[in-house]
Amino acid sequence: MTERLVNSRGHREPGFHAASIQLNSATVEIGGTRLIDTVNLELCSGMVTGLIGPNGAGKSTLLKVLARQLPLTSGEYLLGDRQFSSYGTREFSRLVGYLPQTTPPTPGLTVEEVVRMGRFPWHGALGPFTAKDSTAVAEALAITEMTGFAKRFADTLSGGERQRCWIAMLLAQEAGILLLDEPVSALDLRYQAGTMDLIQKISRTRDISVLVILHDINLAARFCDDIVALKNGEVAWKGLATNLVNAATLETIYDTRMTIVSSAGSKEQFAFVKIDGQDHLNN
Amino acid sequence: MCVLCGIGLGISGAILQQVLRNPLAAPDTLAVSAGARLALGLVTVFAPGLFGIGRDLIAIAGALASTVIVLTIARARQYSPISTILAGLVVSLYCGALATILVLAKDRYLVGLFIWGSGSLSQQSWQPALDLGLRLILTLLPLALLMRPLSVLDAGPELARIVGVRVERVRLYAIGLAVLLAAFVTSAVGVIGFIGLAAPALVSVGRIQRFPSRCIWSGIMGALILLVTDICVQLAAGKTGAFFPTGAVTAVIGSPLLLLLLSRMRTRPHQQDLNEPAFGPQALSQRWTLPVYLALGGGLAGLTIVLLLIGRAPDGSWYLLGPNAFADVLPWRLPRMLGAAGAGGLLAIAGYILQRVTRNPMASPEIMGVSAGAVLGAAATLFLFGGSYMFSLTASTVTGSFVALLFVLAISARRSAAPERILLAGVALSALADALVGLLMASGSPSAVLLLAWMSGSSAGIGLPAAAMTAAAAVILLCVAFLGSRWLKILPLGGSTALSLGVPVVSSRLLLFVLAAVMTAIATPIIGPITFVGLMAPHAVRLSGIRSVPAGLALSALVGALLMTLADALARTIAFPMQLPTGILASLLAGPILLYLIAHEGRPR
Numbered sequence: 030m031t032e033r034l035v036n037s038r039g040h041r042e043p044g045f046h047a048a049s050i051q052l053n054s055a056t057v058e059i060g061g062t063r064l065i066d067t068v069n070l071e072l073c074s075g076m077v078t079g080l081i082g083p084n085g086a087g088k089s090t091l092l093k094v095l096a097r098q099l100p101l102t103s104g105e106y107l108l109g110d111r112q113f114s115s116y117g118t119r120e121f122s123r124l125v126g127y128l129p130q131t132t133p134p135t136p137g138l139t140v141e142e143v144v145r146m147g148r149f150p151w152h153g154a155l156g157p158f159t160a161k162d163s164t165a166v167a168e169a170l171a172i173t174e175m176t177g178f179a180k181r182f183a184d185t186l187s188g189g190e191r192q193r194c195w196i197a198m199l200l201a202q203e204a205g206i207l208l209l210d211e212p213v214s215a216l217d218l219r220y221q222a223g224t225m226d227l228i229q230k231i232s233r234t235r236d237i238s239v240l241v242i243l244h245d246i247n248l249a250a251r252f253c254d255d256i257v258a259l260k261n262g263e264v265a266w267k268g269l270a271t272n273l274v275n276a277a278t279l280e281t282i283y284d285t286r287m288t289i290v291s292s293a294g295s296k297e298q299f300a301f302v303k304i305d306g307q308d309h310l311n312n
Numbered sequence: 313m314c315v316l317c318g319i320g321l322g323i324s325g326a327i328l329q330q331v332l333r334n335p336l337a338a339p340d341t342l343a344v345s346a347g348a349r350l351a352l353g354l355v356t357v358f359a360p361g362l363f364g365i366g367r368d369l370i371a372i373a374g375a376l377a378s379t380v381i382v383l384t385i386a387r388a389r390q391y392s393p394i395s396t397i398l399a400g401l402v403v404s405l406y407c408g409a410l411a412t413i414l415v416l417a418k419d420r421y422l423v424g425l426f427i428w429g430s431g432s433l434s435q436q437s438w439q440p441a442l443d444l445g446l447r448l449i450l451t452l453l454p455l456a457l458l459m460r461p462l463s464v465l466d467a468g469p470e471l472a473r474i475v476g477v478r479v480e481r482v483r484l485y486a487i488g489l490a491v492l493l494a495a496f497v498t499s500a501v502g503v504i505g506f507i508g509l510a511a512p513a514l515v516s517v518g519r520i521q522r523f524p525s526r527c528i529w530s531g532i533m534g535a536l537i538l539l540v541t542d543i544c545v546q547l548a549a550g551k552t553g554a555f556f557p558t559g560a561v562t563a564v565i566g567s568p569l570l571l572l573l574l575s576r577m578r579t580r581p582h583q584q585d586l587n588e589p590a591f592g593p594q595a596l597s598q599r600w601t602l603p604v605y606l607a608l609g610g611g612l613a614g615l616t617i618v619l620l621l622i623g624r625a626p627d628g629s630w631y632l633l634g635p636n637a638f639a640d641v642l643p644w645r646l647p648r649m650l651g652a653a654g655a656g657g658l659l660a661i662a663g664y665i666l667q668r669v670t671r672n673p674m675a676s677p678e679i680m681g682v683s684a685g686a687v688l689g690a691a692a693t694l695f696l697f698g699g700s701y702m703f704s705l706t707a708s709t710v711t712g713s714f715v716a717l718l719f720v721l722a723i724s725a726r727r728s729a730a731p732e733r734i735l736l737a738g739v740a741l742s743a744l745a746d747a748l749v750g751l752l753m754a755s756g757s758p759s760a761v762l763l764l765a766w767m768s769g770s771s772a773g774i775g776l777p778a779a780a781m782t783a784a785a786a787v788i789l790l791c792v793a794f795l796g797s798r799w800l801k802i803l804p805l806g807g808s809t810a811l812s813l814g815v816p817v818v819s820s821r822l823l824l825f826v827l828a829a830v831m832t833a834i835a836t837p838i839i840g841p842i843t844f845v846g847l848m849a850p851h852a853v854r855l856s857g858i859r860s861v862p863a864g865l866a867l868s869a870l871v872g873a874l875l876m877t878l879a880d881a882l883a884r885t886i887a888f889p890m891q892l893p894t895g896i897l898a899s900l901l902a903g904p905i906l907l908y909l910i911a912h913e914g915r916p917r
Contacts, residue, residue: 120814137854137859157587
């Protein structure tokens with residue numbers, strides 16, 4: 030499976046081996062407010078990086094900048110070995126896929142049609158829809174286990190299925206970098222884990238670098254390789270996901286007292302917000 | 313007098329906006345005034361005796377009838393702001409179309425109606441003012457009782473219900489009162505455009521929070537606007553000796569004012585409504601294949617031939633042409649039919665494109681003011697240069713619609729421009745065009761009749777070369793539109809998604825807009841600005857379950873062409889020997905279907 034997927038990406042830009050993003054002292058100001066303050070960031074291929082932080086920390090803004098949805102006020106953004114602004118619109122989309130926090134309604138479109146839109150960066154407005162395109166769509170549907178839903182209307186799906194449909198579209202886009210803005214926050218527990226599992230699997234098998242905004246620290250610790258924490262537009266903490274669940278670290282990020290609980294059967298640790306009068310949890 | 317009218321309209325608008333929780337609601341946009349005007353026109357022509365009962369009653373009956381139609385349709389969609397306004401606009405334009413036919417058919421009687429229709433405030437005595445004042449006071453008294461429950465509606469109907477307000481009943485009474493207010497004013501002085509919309513809008517910019525004070529301020533604001541306008545008009549009249557109806561002038565002044573304010577207006581959180589009746593029912597999904605298109609195309613051809621053959625003899629009897637006479641008559645009938653079909657197709661494609669690009673199911677050349685721009689261009693040429701040469705007219709029409717579309721573009725290009733706002737801009741532009749035309753009419757210049765005939769869209773005068781060129785343009789531009797199908801497929805998902813998929817959002821939108829403008833500009837001179845074809849055809853296609861973009865484009869064009877062909881044949885025969893304007897007939901044909909669609913499609917299933 031893995032090999033075949035790599036082969037299907039044979040038409041990716043030569044010289045663009047490992048998808049890599051580098052952000053050097055990036056700053057974003059909108060209406061005089063500094064939303065992102067001299068952020069340095071590097072994403073490696075095949076890794077899932079979790080972007081966490083309190084509300085208003087600038088997580089979505091950062092993702093939008095990386096997705097070229099918002100302009101950079103100052104700083105440097107390198108994609109591969111070139112400046113991000115030197116890429117054409119479609120060329121950029123072949124490299125970077127972006128899933129907004131709220132996906133748009135897709136009235137009258139079937140799952141397959143939504144996924145086929147992911148091929149636009151490749152075939153453009155007028156190019157033919159080739160066998161290569163169909164293969165990419167079929168594979169994307171298969172990986173996300175949406176093949177059975179292909180003919181269903183996307184708007185009639187449940188939240189979790191809809192999210193998988195959008196992820197399938199991003200896969201069909203065959204971008205080496207995926208930027209996901211809270212892909213699981215609207216889902217129930219089972220789908221949260223399932224979707225994160227899928228994202229992790231995609232990153233491994235396709236050698237894709239994923240930057241994903243998450244609110245659930247425990248989910249982030251479990252499914253991400255690296256963590257970047259933002260606070261007031263600055264990087265507050267950066268490190269391996271395994272080192273995240275730590276009361277001192279989380280308290281500096283979220284400005285709130287935390288409790289860490291170990292699960293009885295494994296070495297896994299879980300973080301909870303400490304509420305006054307419930308100190309008995311802390312043992 | 314004008315103080316009273318301003319108060320009445322201002323308060324009426326404030327009530328309607330409050331009750332329907334819709335910043336666009338007003339006597340104008342809900343067809344209240346249009347209904348009253350049409351009722352008075354009908355009575356003038358067909359049963360002048362009825363005036364014995366009283367103008368007010370007739371006006372109220374008309375206003376009530378049109379409002380009830382609008383609200384019945386809106387009710388089916390839970391009074392969603394956009395559907396409500398759409399229904400109101402359609403009914404309003406419909407009434408306008410009927411009134412225009414009246415004028416064309418019985419112009420001797422109705423020049424007065426037209427002047428009255430544009431709202432003249434000139435009075436001979438104090439008596440009408442006293443009458444109106446009395447009526448307003450009688451209406452405002454019960455309003456005072458409704459103030460409290462109406463204020464609670466600020467928090468939304470759900471909450472109002474929880475605190476024990478009988479929402480439906482309060483709504484009913486309040487709308488009734490608003491209709492009475494507007495009808496009284498209309499009956500006394502005619503349609504005074506835009507006060508009912510502009511006054512409350514101005515007040516809401518002033519961030520006055522509580523409803524009772526909003527209501528009062530709207531009244532004051534309405535009176536103020538009207539007073540200032542009237543004084544200006546009188547000063548102007550004193551200098552030039554010309555006669556201008558104040559109502560038309562308020563619209564001329566009021567609509568740019570409203571446009572200016574649009575940029576600063578708080579948009580109430582209704583945006584989610586705009587996504588709701590979006591694209592495509594979910595029930596049907598059959599694939600339309602080549603045979604279906606061939607059948608439709610064949611149907612169009614067959615129908616065209618049959619319609620070409622049908623005619624009426626000088627004595628008025630219906631007959632089908634024989635093969636011999638056919639050759640004789642063909643040069644007379646073919647051009648207009650070809651022109652009408654081509655223009656219908658063009659407008660339909662333009663409508664389809666605009667609806668998808670703006671993500672707005674109400675978008676269409678007619679409603680976004682593109683057609684209005686074309687009219688303004690034509691009016692400018694007719695009155696400034698006095699010529700009616702086809703060439704200069706065409707040039708100015710194209711320019712006009714481009715300017716209108718650029719204007720809409722400028723508004724939509726702003727960040728966070730709500731689709732609502734684009735529509736409001738379009739409505740304001742159309743009202744401006746209407747008002748200017750009303751003004752020109754009242755000025756009594758001979759060019760006015762020409763303009764009216766042109767506006768109502770008579771394809772009668774078109775020659776074969778021009779008609780053939782229109783039809784060819786339709787085919788060519790349809791092919792051009794095909795090139796944009798993939799853009800048209802992705803753009804409705806919104807700028808952010810489209811951008812992340814690599815669609816050049818700004819330039820693709822611009823190109824598609826320009827294409828739509830060109831199409832509208834070509835079509836408008838032939839069939840006039842008020843057809844619903846551009847709005848109707850894409851909706852009909854949507855309901856047929858077509859989802860693929862190229863199929864949608866092609867079918868929209870076919871439906872548009874078919875509608876116009878039918879309208880043209882009817883226009884030619886129905887009032888024989890008079891030739892009715894094709895465009896107006898098309899809107900009379902399409903209007904009810906459209907209203908039915910608004911009421912019945914996209915209901916929660």
